[in-house]
Amino acid sequence: MPELPEVEHAARVLRAAIAGHRIVRVRVLHPALRRALPPSAQRRLTGRVVQDVVRRGKHQVLHLDNGTALVAHFRMTGDWAVGRVDEARERYARAELEVDDGTRVTLADPRALATLTLAADPADVLPVLGPEPDDASLTPASLAASLARRRGAIKPALLDQRVIAGVGNIYAAEALWRARIDPRTPARSLGAARLKRLIAAIRAVLRRAPAGRYQADVAVSRWNVYDREGLTCHRCGGTVKRIVQAGRSTYYCPKCQT
DNA sequence: ATAGGCCTGGAC
């Protein structure tokens, strides 16, 4: 589920649920998550007040009252579920945070690939990230500069979080469709005019994303190319094609993306 | 650049 719009929503949900509250109990319910959040970190979390929750790329940073931070990343299937401590455990609950007013936030994650990391400083665990898509510093010139030394195609480059933070596989494909750019185009060959279109397209597809969590049934009707192999391009009547780039599916229309 | 690994569920 989680690309930037969904993570943004999740961070808002989390902020509304626990910002300003003290963590009174931490549970880790899956061994894989236990690797990232050992008992010592669980103890250090307990008793802290969550001062704020901010999103950076697809990471969520929970700033705590002693200057440390809990960094969450949903990977493929993570999400928060907000409930009360007396309610039944969520399906796929991998970790739970209980705060001082009886609210319980559950990290629900079927594939258990999500990560929680407690850090003295969020900079210790956050990777180097490029500009946010809506940041004014993202310009055709800045994008050209960050693509200049790359060898590969534009689509995998868009998935590199150092280029632009928060663009995932679906929105990369959708943005390239909207900008009419072939995903196989060498990244460094794109000129200012196409980069300008690409930036506008990225912003547009992210803005038009559903506000809430990912829902496959809603999404299917929204995408122009993603998961539409063999179907008709809404724009030119061509046939949407699926290829694999850097191990990931890419969907595009060979007729109008050039 | 690509392959494999992390995990599990769902579609076939």
Add this chain to the structure above:
DNA sequence: GTCCAGGCCTAT
């Protein structure tokens, strides 16, 4: 059973 999955890391 097999293949696929919206992410990302490590090794080659």
